[in-house]
Amino acid sequence: xxxxxxxxxxxxxxxxxxxxxxxxxxxxxxxxxxxxxxxxxxxxxxxxxxxxxxxxxxxxxxxxxxxxxxxxxxxxxxxxxxxxxxxxxxxxxxxxxxxxxxxxxxxxxxxxxxxxxxxxxxxxxxxxxxxxxxxxxxxxxxxxxxxxxxxxxxxxxxxxxxxxxxxxxxxxxxxxxxxxxxxxxxxxxxxxxxxxxxxxxxxxxxxxxxxxxxxxxxxxxxxxxxxxxxxxxxxxxxxxxxxxxxxxxxxxxxxxxxxxxxxxxxxxxxxxxxxxxxxxxxxxxxxxxxxxxxxxxxxxxxxxxxxxxxxxxxxxxxxxxxxxxxxxxxxxxxxxxxxxxxxxxxxxxxxxxxxxxxxxxxxxxxxxxxxxxxxxxxxxxxx
Numbered sequence: 191x192x193x194x195x196x197x198x199x200x201x202x203x204x205x206x207x208x209x210x211x212x213x214x215x216x217x218x219x220x221x222x223x224x225x226x227x228x229x230x231x232x233x234x235x236x237x238x239x240x241x242x243x244x245x246x247x248x249x250x251x252x253x254x255x256x257x258x259x260x261x262x263x264x265x266x267x268x269x270x271x272x273x274x275x276x277x278x279x280x281x282x283x284x285x286x287x288x289x290x291x292x293x294x295x296x297x298x299x300x301x302x303x304x305x306x307x308x309x310x311x312x313x314x315x316x317x318x319x320x321x322x323x324x325x326x327x328x329x330x331x332x333x334x335x336x337x338x339x340x341x342x343x344x345x346x347x348x349x350x351x352x353x354x355x356x357x358x359x360x361x362x363x364x365x366x367x368x369x370x371x372x373x374x375x376x377x378x379x380x381x382x383x384x385x386x387x388x389x390x391x392x393x394x395x396x397x398x399x400x401x402x403x404x405x406x407x408x409x410x411x412x413x414x415x416x417x418x419x420x421x422x423x424x425x426x427x428x429x430x431x432x433x434x435x436x437x438x439x440x441x442x443x444x445x446x447x448x449x450x451x452x453x454x455x456x457x458x459x460x461x462x463x464x465x466x467x468x469x470x471x472x473x474x475x476x477x478x479x480x481x482x483x484x485x486x487x488x489x490x491x492x493x494x495x496x497x498x499x500x501x502x503x504x505x506x507x508x509x510x511x512x513x514x515x516x517x518x519x520x521x522x523x524x525x526x527x528x529x530x531x532x533x534x535x536x537x538x539x540x541x542x543x544x545x546x547x548x549x550x551x552x553x554x555x556x557x558x559x560x561x562x563x564x565x566x567x568x569x570x571x572x573x
Contacts (some may be wrong), residue, residue: 198441246410247407247412249313251315251448252448253449253507255281255447255560256309256312256447256449256560257304257446258560258562260559262290266280267280270292272302273292273301274302274303277297277432278294287319288473290316290443294430294442295440297431297432297433297434299344299431300431301430302430307425307427308335309449312398312449313396313447314397314399316444318357318395318440318442320358321391323358324434324435324437325358326356327434329363329433330361330433331357331431332345332433333353333441336351345429346429351404351488353367353404353406355381356506357384357385357448358387362489363442364404364419366416366419373452384412395408399419401420403420404416425535430442458492458570465553465569465570467566469482469568470482471523486530487535489570490531493541494536500543501573503527503570504520504546505568506549506551507520507566508552508561509549510549513550518549519548520547524544527568
């Protein structure tokens with residue numbers, strides 16, 4: 191990523207513009223409101239794809255949710271108080287998309303202050319979108335990783351590790367600038383999966399850190415695998431930034447930071463129980479989202495390697511919304527997982543039972559978005 195001279199940016203005064211009842215679309219928009227009778231599920235990033243479309247997707251989400259934000263708590267037109275910024279933005283709804291989105295309309299940095307530091311092993315996922323074509327100049331949407339918190343507002347000249355994605359140019363890039371030795375790394379990659387010029391305006395971004403290694407995925411495709419991206423032995427901090435030449439709304443939602451890698455093989459067999467938050471479902475539905483493929487594949491492999499093991503698949507939701515609707519939804523989601531294991535992975539249906547508990551058995555008794563995300567899970571119990 192080439193550093194762009196700061197003088198070409200507009201001067202940012204840090205004011206947060208609050209326009210009420212705002213919606214966004216490439217043409218006309220209408221507000222969309224989730225059905226209050228069922229729990230809030232994650233909004234879909236793009237058109238529905240079959241699970242096998244992600245058969246080469248090797249991303250495995252972390253299990254313990256450390257941070258989750260779908261902006262449901264924020265009134266439309268307001269900026270989330272948990273973010274610090276030197277620019278502006280507001281929460282909005284988007285025609286044809288579920289839930290609420292954070293729209294970033296001015297260039298600058300956006301720091302989710304509830305993410306105090308990043309663990310050595312984590313996954314970060316989010317839905318991204320763009321309204322209007324800002325031209326392919328400048329850096330685009332960026333993630334700034336830095337060991338010095340005071341540098342997070344400087345994405346032009348700070349030394350740190352950066353990932354940028356430009357949905358107008360259909361390109362992604364990374365750069366690592368560290369210390370006086372200037373041991374820098376950088377490269378650029380094609381990104382057809384998120385490219386407004388080909389009507390690919392929305393996508394799912396997934397990032398996976400393992401020690402110094404960084405992997406970046408857009409939808410089902412791995413774009414980057416950088417062995418020495420996190421090259422300092424200190425805690426890293428995170429900021430998002432927006433750096434576009436023309437007017438546009440950059441959209442973010444369903445931001446999920448999780449720690450650790452699941453070890454379902456040992457837990458299911460040796461402990462008799464395994465719970466995962468990595469099987470995701472469409473909004474208020476039981477259909478499994480395709481980015482869950484690797485998680486389901488790993489579970490299927492465990493069952494295939496242990497052919498005498500029988501399991502009960504138990505669905506759980508958060509306790510948002512109507513309890514009876516959530517109970518039914520949890521049972522339907524458990525049945526959907528069984529159906530996928532049988533039809534897509536050849537597991538004998540007689541080895542699988544299903545049930546659901548709705549929100550009656552929370553794994554996390556808190557009321558935060560992170561607690562609710564941890565409670566939306568699928569449990570596998572050895573019989």
